[in-house]
Amino acid sequence: MGFNIPQTDKKRVVIVGAGFAGLSLAKRLAKRSDLQVVLIDKNNYHQFQPLFYQVAMAGLDPASISFPLRKLFQRAKNVHIRVTEVKRVDPVAKEVETDLGSLRYDMLVVAIGADTNFFGNETMARNAIPMKSVGEALFLRNELLSDLEKAVTTADYAVRQGMLDMVIVGGGPTGVELAGALAEMKKYVLPKDYPELDLKELDIHLVTSPDVLLKGMSAASSKAAQDFLEDLGVNVHTGMRVTGFDGTLVEMKDGSTIQSSKVIWAAGITGNTIEGLPEDALVRGNRIAVDRMNRVNGFDDLLAIGDIAYMEEGDAFPEGHPQVAQVALQQGRHLAENISELLRLDGAGEPFPFTYKDKGSMATIGRNKAVVDLPSRSFNGFFAWLVWLVVHLFALIGVKNKIIVFLNWCWSYLTYDQHLRLIIRPYRKPDDESARNTKE
């Protein structure tokens, strides 16, 4: 095993992570034939995080929101994809270490993003379901559908409650969108699929510690989102925290409890880590402090972009940018524009600082229901929902993914149906195959 990357005279830029930030950079560097680019990710695909909740709610296939990296860079001879995990960085020797061996770099761009944070709550970490990968979203889908099947054959009311009720922790877009999608599934789909169940027994709880949902959005949007959810029958608990969960009983800060086997944890994230990154650069939320050129303090050839990067931008963002896709995309693009300057290529001048252009934010709750904050104004309802659909459709990578997702959305809208209610657990090679091994 080895990296098997050709040695050339070109500067080698190694990008770790093919999320929004890493991919935004790699796509632009693919046009720079004077550079050698190595893109490292543990998956062979890019995943579109904003739609994980639709995978979990059986509305979309994992494949519809995932895009093979090799397909994306088929025409880019200067980009080398390597599917592996970076275990260690040596910023002095300028090397990354992986299972494939070591690789020297001229510039290392860390775009490793963030993962679920359980904030030290051990029982929660053990029992709650995270939502930060398509694999985790599929896990939630399987749990949800399996529990409904179990509920059909469970006579004991309290036990059945645990299978039906669902507690979603986190009032950001993921929590809000999950709660809305689940409420619509309860309203339109489950009564037809499960006539044997009394769906009034299925309660959906959304718990968030701030006083409002979608904190960071406008007060009007926060209120509209809460109204939409409550109209759909979701129990919204603002200013509340979940303090414990043993797998069957959820404990709240005020001492109340909810019987539920499913807690979805979308309440916080923490930066991913790689051993060897300068520890003095680590700041709150496990982010890596960078300057306005995305350089990690003290290094010219070590950069961080996206959710993992913490950049104070003067008076505009004195406490860093929000960890959202827009910042990641813009930092990737900005770094691509600065790359010659940062690599001090012949004829290059000085790099220019990053400035975040906030284009607004949005969240969808359900059919014809979304909230949108533009820099100039806020609105919600049917038009906001259309805007949400169009923006997400265009942001998806790949023409075929766009077509398939669009068709799925039209289908769901017209039929009031989420079609993919399949509990598909992939085959694993069993230790004993004797059952399938009859001599005859």
Added chain:
Amino acid sequence: MGFNIPQTDKKRVVIVGAGFAGLSLAKRLAKRSDLQVVLIDKNNYHQFQPLFYQVAMAGLDPASISFPLRKLFQRAKNVHIRVTEVKRVDPVAKEVETDLGSLRYDMLVVAIGADTNFFGNETMARNAIPMKSVGEALFLRNELLSDLEKAVTTADYAVRQGMLDMVIVGGGPTGVELAGALAEMKKYVLPKDYPELDLKELDIHLVTSPDVLLKGMSAASSKAAQDFLEDLGVNVHTGMRVTGFDGTLVEMKDGSTIQSSKVIWAAGITGNTIEGLPEDALVRGNRIAVDRMNRVNGFDDLLAIGDIAYMEEGDAFPEGHPQVAQVALQQGRHLAENISELLRLDGAGEPFPFTYKDKGSMATIGRNKAVVDLPSRSFNGFFAWLVWLVVHLFALIGVKNKIIVFLNWCWSYLTYDQHLRLIIRPYRKPDDESARNTKE
């Protein structure tokens, strides 16, 4: 836990297995409001076996060829779906036993189909990849793509050979279709995705013990299929058997060996079993002998249909029917037509015997290449390929599946691409979540 099926005056028909046979019967009994139908399957969906190979070859999503059972029976109040495995049958007490408890029946229809058979070869059972479920097809897809990634970074020729070469055992439709699809992927897709690999190193072997491929089809079709595959560069070994496979080296009957880490086993099937079924009814291939009314010998209320059933049909099929979808579909329909007679409902006469109408058989090899045997004539090439497409599209369950599969096929045909090259391994709750649990 319990079955939770209402007690009524209606006769209760319990169907075990929602494959072609069980579903064909259940769909028709759904219209019989005078019967109570319980459909038991270990999955909550029906899977369309003829297209497993396209899932394995990254052409289709598992969800496109799977259909949720509850969706299918939404309007049928007399059909109860239960997702569980039948562990034991008691034909005297007329009960089935499952994890949900016991259920009494008035008629039990066993439609449990067949699974891969390794014919007593222990190392093969341990190391080869079966192809009898969407889960197994996904497993093969992941193995294939992972091995290609590994080959990119493997300098040692012999080791790389093992990752690239692929041995398919079984010359029936599954083996032929897999070999063809893989050869086309090698020709059209992999050179673009893996410019760093020398794809001449990737050899595809198809091994079968009869003297011809597609034994049972016409001589013309067998020959055409072999010509098509050899034109695509597949090494077809007829009259040959694989005798051993330790995970890296494949041994053949004639003493020759092939270096390969992937052996796909599509060489034989054996009937699934349930404890308690009358042992004297078990015949060759683990099938259950039935009379022309699909009754298991000696029982009026225990029936078997589909691949699991062994019925001798006079001079036409003195050694039983072939284990194919057509027989399963027709036996399901025939039993539905006979149900009143077999249950001796008021006014019913005598049941009539099953007669198989062979509508022909077909296999596809690749773009514009298929072979079709009708009762009257055989043909192959572009028109045969069109016939194959139309027949399979119409046989798929669900309008949306038809649309999605049709679009996927158009897309693949026009772009020479198989789009779903994603190694998605679903999340499993790890024992230790401490990595994602930072107190801050």
